[in-house]
Amino acid sequence: MSALLIIISLAATVAGLALFAKAVRSILAIVRLGQADPTRSNNRGERVKTLVREVLGHTRMRKWSIGGIAHWFVFVGFGSLFLTLVTAYGQLFSPEFAIPLLGHFAPYELFVEFISWATGLGIVTLIGIRQATRIFRPARKSRFYGSTAWQAYYVEATILAIVFCVIALRGLEGALAGETSWNWHYALSWPAVLAFNGLSATTLKSLIVLVAAIKIVISMAWFITISINLTMGVAWHRFLAFFNIFFKRNANGAVALGQLPVMLSDGKPINFEDPGDDDIFGVGAIENMSWKGILDLSTCTECGRCQSQCPAWNTEKPLSPKLLITSLRDHAFAKAPYLLALSEDQKAALTDEQRAEAEKTLIGDIITPEVLWSCTTCGACVNQCPVDIEHVDHIVNMRRHQVLVESDFPSELGGTFRNLENKGNPWGMNSSQRNDWLTELDFEVTVLDGPIAPEVEYLFWVGCAGAYEDRAKKTTKAVAELLHRAGVTFGVLGEG
Ligand code: HEM
Ligand code: SF4
Ligand code: SF4
Structure with a gap:
């Protein structure tokens, strides 16, 4: 026995x-199979500290x-x-x-x-x-x-x-x-x-x-x-989570939000003044993702914390950040045999199912445009994810491809893009109107032009909405008044 x-x-x-x-x-x-991303291995000492803190302290799992x-x-x-x-x-x-x-x-x-x-x-x-x-x-x-x-x-x-x-x-x-x-x-x-x-x-x-x-x-x-x-994230994260946390966008442990990363093609920033013929703009196929993106997909535990916090999901939109990640993951793993088959023999050995997967379009078959454009980029999902998956970057990269290569985006954005192109602001207002809100104040505000004078303590960044949109203008004026009453010397940018 x-x-x-x-x-x-x-x-x-x-x-x-x-x-x-x-x-x-x-x-x-x-x-x-993913694209190069040289931004992920800087500050290794800091990364190790972040890894130890997040793993041993379970800091991202609502400690x-x-x-x-x-x-x-x-x-x-x-x-x-x-x-x-x-x-x-x-x-x-x-x-x-x-x-x-x-x-x-x-x-x-x-x-x-x-x-x-x-x-x-x-x-x-x-x-x-x-x-x-x-x-x-x-x-x-x-x-x-x-x-x-x-x-x-x-x-x-x-x-x-x-x-x-x-x-x-x-x-x-x-x-x-x-x-x-x-x-x-x-x-x-x-x-x-x-x-x-x-x-x-x-x-x-x-x-x-x-x-x-x-x-x-x-x-x-x-x-x-x-x-x-291989797509069993609830088990594989035991091994992959450590690497995903180590290679997160910010070595100091901050979540992948705020300023978007520059667009990389084959690991190098794209020169938009003179782009290369073979530059890849955003993510239009799963293999356009960076290797860190594919690691993200593989690490998802399917815990659904992102889904539970997503305003799109909670208002009955078709987008769930979890299902977006798992759909991309399943597609990446199903298409991988096709992408990895280099020789003719290997290609011939592919099954019909594998060939069919390779034929699928990323935006369309795998992620529908409705899902892609439902995201408000609020970042709640990124904030929640215990294994540091960077949903917003993936969504934005797919949108970048749709806008720059396919010229395919919701019709509501057409006007915005035209206005940005022609007038430099989403409302299509003349730049001469940018500082109109200043005339509605009963005190003077310095309008900066050229180098900032030493007596100006702060630059008040008003932005397009704050300058042109009626409701936002009220906030702008209130902030300016508060600064003025507090005796803070500040300036705003000129027209443009
Ligand atoms: C830093 C590393 C890790 C992180 C951030 C992490 C995170 C998570 C998350 C978010 C879940 C989903 C369950 C929930 O939301 O409560 C989960 C599930 C699970 N994890 Fe981990 N995990 C890590 C490492 C490990 C390791 C090394 C093991 C080894 C046993 C493990 C075992 C499990 C198990 C068994 C489940 C399933 C629990 C359930 O069914 O709810 N995890 N993990
Ligand atoms: S960033 Fe997009 S996907 Fe993430 S929670 Fe906000 S709306 Fe949902
Ligand atoms: S929070 Fe992170 S690990 Fe959990 S389902 Fe969402 S993407 Fe996956």
Whole structure:
């Protein structure tokens, strides 16, 4: 019996690790399909600090929320319980096996038992949150709406089963060691020791081999499952989140909002005065995304925090930032075999499905124009995402392509673009009217022309809306009056 269990466990291990290695190579190849982006590896020291802070502190997972704390223990358990897997391999061959030096060291045993219980409690909490959300916030109201439910259930069940195996093994080990009273070696697994006390040594040994084999097979089944489901972000983020956080737009940890990044083509800023013939403007096909963009897509946990905060989604628009990211991800992974097929033989080996995926248009088939143009670029999604996905940049890059290459945008924008081109402002007003609001004030405001005089403390940037739009003009005048009353010397820009 135990020989069979050993064979099954080792076969599962070979299959699991081999498939996992192949899967890692595939994901790397897919990420590498993206364009260069040299802005992502500056300030490495700062990036490491941000990574450590965000990962260990779970700062982006609403640090003190119940879900964040629960996830923290599950996350810590993943690394900390690795040696229990090593122990299980040893127990297949010798049920008394323990890690040399450490295995019977009471503080280590206490640590393992504590982390196991905390991980178990953590995953039960996450399961509870997911189920409560499903039941009490149905359909679009749920942040998990549109997430792949079976994948989450599977990772949850796997962790629960592993925790069960670790505690069961501790109980069996204690019973086999003949423990008859509570002690620090089995401090938190004592009820399990009691449950198995009284069984014969032969039975205990057989049970240890059986549970160790179950633990190994469950762990390896997880590796096999994620290896044949490369888009299973709820599992893959365990490995990818670290890289995605490290390579985020801002090394200091700030979210990817504010000023938009310059447009890069093959990693270099585009010279709009004299663009190159083969310059790529924005993202019109999945392979136009940067490698960091594709890493973003691969890392999404489908947690739906972005979706729950999106004003477009919450007002019944077709856009969900989560579904946008997962649609792009599924397309990237489905089109990858076509993009990676270089030789004629490889191309000939493609399936009809893979060819069909390559034919799909990014804007149209994968992301509809209605979805693309529903975004207000408010940034709530970017602010929420615990793994630092940069939705706004991806949306803007697709829009850049639509505007600059396809000249395809909502008709409402036609007037705005024409006005910008002809008059330099979206309202199409004459530049001579830019400072008309000044005539409605009963004090003088310095209009700057040329170098700013030293006595001018501040430049008040009014902007187009503030200068031309009636409601915004009221705000502009109020701010100017406040500055004036406060005795601040300021100036505004001239016409233009
Ligand atoms: C910095 C790294 C990580 C971040 C930011 C992160 C973030 C997330 C997020 C946002 C979710 C969705 C669930 C929710 O919203 O509550 C999630 C789910 C999950 N994560 Fe992580 N994760 C990280 C690393 C890990 C690691 C290393 C593990 C290892 C066990 C892990 C295990 C899980 C599991 C099991 C789930 C599914 C829980 C559920 O079903 O709700 N995560 N993670
Ligand atoms: S930036 Fe766009 S996608 Fe993100 S939350 Fe705002 S409207 Fe939604
Ligand atoms: S993009 Fe970020 S916030 Fe949105 S579902 Fe994915 S991981 Fe969660």
